[in-house]
Amino acid sequence: MRAAVARSLRQLRRLARHHAEGRAPINRLTRQQNALILRSSASRPLCTVRHNDEYGRFVSPAVESLRNMFSTATADSIKDVPRGGPMVEYEKRIASGDLVDGDSFQVDTIQQLQRLYEDLVENEEACQLDRYQSSEKSGRRRWLWSRLIAQPSTDSPVKGLYLYGGVGTGKTMLMDLFYEQLPANWRKKRIHFHDFMLNVHSRLQMHKGVSDPLDMVAAEISDEAIILCLDEFMVTDVADAMILNRLFRHLFSKGVILVSTSNRAPDQLYEGGLQRNLFLPFIDTLKERCIAHPIGSAVDYRQLGSAGEGFYFIGNECSTVLKQKFQSLIGDEEPTPQTVEVVMGRHLEVPLGANGCAYFQFEDLCDRPIGAADYFGLFKKFHTLAVEGVPKFGYHNRTAAYRFVTLVDVMYENKGRLLCTAEAEPIELFEKVVTVAEAQKSSPRSSRSRKSDDPDLCVDNELGFAKDRTISRLTELNSREYLEDFEAKWQQPLHALDNGGDVVLA
Numbered sequence: 001m002r003a004a005v006a007r008s009l010r011q012l013r014r015l016a017r018h019h020a021e022g023r024a025p026i027n028r029l030t031r032q033q034n035a036l037i038l039r040s041s042a043s044r045p046l047c048t049v050r051h052n053d054e055y056g057r058f059v060s061p062a063v064e065s066l067r068n069m070f071s072t073a074t075a076d077s078i079k080d081v082p083r084g085g086p087m088v089e090y091e092k093r094i095a096s097g098d099l100v101d102g103d104s105f106q107v108d109t110i111q112q113l114q115r116l117y118e119d120l121v122e123n124e125e126a127c128q129l130d131r132y133q134s135s136e137k138s139g140r141r142r143w144l145w146s147r148l149i150a151q152p153s154t155d156s157p158v159k160g161l162y163l164y165g166g167v168g169t170g171k172t173m174l175m176d177l178f179y180e181q182l183p184a185n186w187r188k189k190r191i192h193f194h195d196f197m198l199n200v201h202s203r204l205q206m207h208k209g210v211s212d213p214l215d216m217v218a219a220e221i222s223d224e225a226i227i228l229c230l231d232e233f234m235v236t237d238v239a240d241a242m243i244l245n246r247l248f249r250h251l252f253s254k255g256v257i258l259v260s261t262s263n264r265a266p267d268q269l270y271e272g273g274l275q276r277n278l279f280l281p282f283i284d285t286l287k288e289r290c291i292a293h294p295i296g297s298a299v300d301y302r303q304l305g306s307a308g309e310g311f312y313f314i315g316n317e318c319s320t321v322l323k324q325k326f327q328s329l330i331g332d333e334e335p336t337p338q339t340v341e342v343v344m345g346r347h348l349e350v351p352l353g354a355n356g357c358a359y360f361q362f363e364d365l366c367d368r369p370i371g372a373a374d375y376f377g378l379f380k381k382f383h384t385l386a387v388e389g390v391p392k393f394g395y396h397n398r399t400a401a402y403r404f405v406t407l408v409d410v411m412y413e414n415k416g417r418l419l420c421t422a423e424a425e426p427i428e429l430f431e432k433v434v435t436v437a438e439a440q441k442s443s444p445r446s447s448r449s450r451k452s453d454d455p456d457l458c459v460d461n462e463l464g465f466a467k468d469r470t471i472s473r474l475t476e477l478n479s480r481e482y483l484e485d486f487e488a489k490w491q492q493p494l495h496a497l498d499n500g501g502d503v504v505l506a
Contacts, residue, residue: 085117086110086178093177105297106170112161112293113178116259119158120182120227127156127255129186129226155289156226160258162233162286164265165295167472171261172231178259179229189225192413193233193260194372194406197240200247202343214243218250226255232409232469233262235270235279236402236462242275245282252289263465266292271461272436310478311419318421319388323359325419326386330355342377350378356490357384362391366403375410383416383490390422394432394456398463401433405466412473417486426474432457435464 090110093099099106120127163171179190191199200217207213221228228251235241248258262269266286270279286292313321326335333354340348348370352359358378365387378385393401411418422429432454434442439459476482 084181085114085121086174086181087114089177089181090174100301103170103297103299105165105295106174109163109170109174109293109295110177112163112291113174116158116161117178117181120186120257123157124186127158127226127257129183129188131185131187154255155252156255156257158257160260160290162258162260162262162266162290162292163295164262164292165297167263167469168301168476169295169297169299170301171295175229175231175259175261179227182227186227187225188227188229190229190231192409193230194409195376195413196230197237198343198373198376200243201239205344214246215250218247218254218256222251222254222256227257227259230258230260231413233260233269234264234462234466235273236466238274241270241273241279241282244279245285248282248285248289252285258286258290260290263469265294268461268465273462310480310483311417312426312474312478313421314423314425316389316421316423322386322388322419322421326357326359329384329419330357335359338381340374340377340381343373346373348374348377350382353382356382357386358382359386360388362387362389362400362404365407366400367397371403372406372410375407376414379410379414379416383414383486384419385411385416386419388421390420390429392423392429392432393458395458396456398433398458398460401430401458401463401467405463405470408470408473408477412477415486415489417483418474418477426471430467430471433463433467434459435461438464 087110090099090106094101120129124130125133163175165171176190179188182188200221203217203220204213207216210216235244251258264271266283269283269286270276273279311322311325335352335354335357338350338353338358340350342348350358351361351364358381390404391397391400393404408418434457436459439457
């Protein structure tokens, strides 16, 4: 039935275009109404959506026959189709008190997202956004066909958007708000960048032996989503850096529209990375297909919550308290060693787990050769993570710091709950991790000379930028507001903490 509706609507659109070309001109608003005819009231007969009496002569009997089945076949879909776009929703949230009014940087950004939304609405058919009207061929079949017949470039007529700025400024919130307003029948996907790249590498493994596996992967991704929303675009892995340009050239040539958030401007991506000269063409590709928009706000909204309400304990002597809190969360269940399936046949051993909660020593999570794939697998099975012994970070444990940053990112993306003991408050954990600019600013000598003054000083641009996001997220993870949202989701009591003298909360 849905296919019949789509075929009839395509016929109606063709007739409308014929009318526009051969008779009276139709303005832009009228064309949008034709493209968005599914958004009209379910109780209104489809055949009565006319701009004048003459137009009615072009409505086919097939469209007329939809009158009796239209409301039942598409009413549920219509309920999900938003009206107005992200700007309207943003204003609603300000009016309800969910968002703070007066942030001009966020207003500028939501205007960019609103422009993109309107461009997508106007070019819905050209961008092939409707999954029910797109080709039924699989990505592999289209790829094989393209090997036999040369396919012209199909770059989207709509440019994407790359949002970048400081931590806690609302980038992810605004992108999610935009994503939620997109019609349910559009081909769209919202995913964290770490998870996206893991998915890409997994697909590459599946297509070993193909002459151009990246083209095959791009065909599959574009088959699933034309609008690709990536959160926290951050390139630290040389394997990712080497394939991004070819991957996204394939994706863009297949019409994919990228919307992304990042803490780094495009020109700063993978700064100081191995073989960065091979990565630079990707930056040019990114700037060619996306509008780069900075969010210049200095406000970290995560810091405005009620910090100090969570399960962040300072001092190794608090390990007993951590174990007690962990036991109170799992209730009467007995914690036992468990195994988590990750990807491509790999597994992660969990020392203790029960009732959705897992307990680790810091070394077991961040001082071993594991990464984002393991953390995503962990949070597919557990919603709460207890970590004992988070240290201060410096040059000596730089690799562990990178893993801890990734762990916090994955936890935050999956809306997990953190219990931990740490050597210091979040901001003090990273006080010896600095960017090159910070090192040079704090010393009149070069960053290399400064490093010789403190052998544990870690001068690392990527980690230096990422630490601010981690500090901000650790603060939010332990805020009352975040934990109340967690409790509502999982219906687990917070088990209010004692404010004893030996327990200091972040």
